[in-house]
């Protein structure tokens with residue numbers, strides 16, 4: 487997990503990790519990413535997603551689901 491203590495946009499140290507259900511709409515399709523962890527800056531509203539959050543996006547977003555076929559990607563192995 488990323489450790490972010492300073493907002494890269496406004497340099498505030500108030501940025502903090504939050505865990506929320508993320509709901510968005512793409513091309514008329516609403517999707518929800520449950521328990522998404524990301525950093526949010528209360529000062530400027532900047533949001534920062536780490537790799538784990540991006541993978542959650544990909545797993546739930548209809549956009550990624552259409553674009554990326556599993557076959558075209560490297561095998562995803564779970565860490566032992």
Ligand SMILES: [Zn+2]
Nearest residue numbers: 493496527530
């Ligand atoms: Zn900020």
